[in-house]
Amino acid sequence: MIFKDKFADRRSQHDELNPVRDSELNEALTDFRLSVHAWSENAFSRSRMVAAAAPPRRVWRLAAGWALGCVLIVGGASAGVWQHQQREMRIAVARVAEQQRLVALQKNQQAQQQEDEDLLAKVDRDVSREVPVAMEPLAQLMGEDETP
Amino acid sequence: MAMAEDNAAEEFSAVVARHRPQIFRFLLSSTRDVDLAETLTQDCFLKAHRNWSSFRGESSAMTWLMRIAINLQKDHWRNRRMQFWRRTQSNAVALDEASEWLPSGERSVEQQLLAKERVGQVSKAVDGLSKRQRTVFLLRYVEEAELSEIARATGLSEGTVKAHLSRAVAKVRAKLGGQR
Numbered sequence: 001m002i003f004k005d006k007f008a009d010r011r012s013q014h015d016e017l018n019p020v021r022d023s024e025l026n027e028a029l030t031d032f033r034l035s036v037h038a039w040s041e042n043a044f045s046r047s048r049m050v051a052a053a054a055p056p057r058r059v060w061r062l063a064a065g066w067a068l069g070c071v072l073i074v075g076g077a078s079a080g081v082w083q084h085q086q087r088e089m090r091i092a093v094a095r096v097a098e099q100q101r102l103v104a105l106q107k108n109q110q111a112q113q114q115e116d117e118d119l120l121a122k123v124d125r126d127v128s129r130e131v132p133v134a135m136e137p138l139a140q141l142m143g144e145d146e147t148p
Numbered sequence: 149m150a151m152a153e154d155n156a157a158e159e160f161s162a163v164v165a166r167h168r169p170q171i172f173r174f175l176l177s178s179t180r181d182v183d184l185a186e187t188l189t190q191d192c193f194l195k196a197h198r199n200w201s202s203f204r205g206e207s208s209a210m211t212w213l214m215r216i217a218i219n220l221q222k223d224h225w226r227n228r229r230m231q232f233w234r235r236t237q238s239n240a241v242a243l244d245e246a247s248e249w250l251p252s253g254e255r256s257v258e259q260q261l262l263a264k265e266r267v268g269q270v271s272k273a274v275d276g277l278s279k280r281q282r283t284v285f286l287l288r289y290v291e292e293a294e295l296s297e298i299a300r301a302t303g304l305s306e307g308t309v310k311a312h313l314s315r316a317v318a319k320v321r322a323k324l325g326g327q328r
Contacts (some may be wrong), residue, residue, distance in 0.1 A: 010239055023322070024324070025317070025321055025324065027263075027266070028263075028266040028267065028269070028270050028320075028324055029270065029289045029320075030264060031250055031267045032246070032266075032267050032270040032271070032274075032289065032290070033264045033290050033292070034250060035246045035248075035249045035251075035267050035291050036173065036176075036177045036216075036246050036249075037173065037249055037290075038249035038250070038251055039176070039246045039248075039249035040172060040173035040177070040237050041167070041169070041173075042187070042249065043172075043176060043182045044168075044169050044173070046182075067287040101298050120253055
């Protein structure tokens, strides 16, 4: 009985000094451990993901490189196309001009030829009609000879 | 020769893969700063890699790595830059950040709130511990290390570890008691 009283007394003293029961403390420590583990797992996987991604500067450089490359390719290609188009246009214009020149030349030649023919015809006519008076008998003779 | 080096490299890679999360967790719970914990973890494995050939296997690789991590952490705390970090706590999370990650389990909302509150109190109590007490406490109650392992990792005797642990637990208990 005395032992029991002593034990109860010690127990109450212990409880006064340690208001938190061991089970409660253990539970709190377990919860603390679980939460730290969960927090750490999350932070660890997040930092892994960040590390796995390319650094921003590298991404920026890569993007700039690609953009510059694309600009150069597109610029080069469009410059080539533009030059080709210009050349084609110049050739077409030259062809048209040449054609026009030829047509004009042909027309000119035809006109010249026509003019020459007209002139010759006129000369023929004039020559045949306007025979000097002194030559009239000779002309008549020639005209008689020509008749069958 | 080259083959032996290859084997050592493979062995070290396996050690990194196995223990990295645990080292990171210890450093995170100790510093409460994700960036700093990540940096110190990298430093730890860098140092371990440099000294891998001198690891004789007298203790487990985990204990050896933990010892390196603890020393690195001590160095950082001594460092002036570290003092700045301590003052500003710019990247440090709130003291009870860890409590936000408490798995809900099969608890009622009330029980969950109570548990979160308790975890927050433990966090605050841990923050108030001396560095040595905190290290011992975290190794024991977060990493669930044996006293002998803690003694080897910290370079203290088992008796000293017990004493630090006892004082740390008393402070946590007092904090939890004060909460009521």
